[in-house]
Amino acid sequence: MKQAIQDILDKSDNSVYKLVIMASKRALEIAEGQPRLVEMDANIKPSTVALEEIAAGKVQRQRPKD
DSSP: OOSOHHHHHHTTTTOHHHHHHHHHHHHHHHHTTOOOSSOOOTTSOHHHHHHHHHHTTSSOOOOOOO
16 A cells, blocks of 8 residues: 555544445445546455545545535
8 A cells, every 4th residue: 555544544534434434335336346546456456446546535435414
């Protein structure tokens, strides 16, 4: 992983829980065939790709509507 975990946590309001949820949802989308938003080898696992996408700012947390 190119980015430090702390840098990625900043993108999820410093919440490990929110980061895990966000990354797991995106990894599932990738595994189901959604296109990758960052350039990576095809043999890289969806969970790693999801974290790289979050680090690159390509995936953002959706805030619940009031």
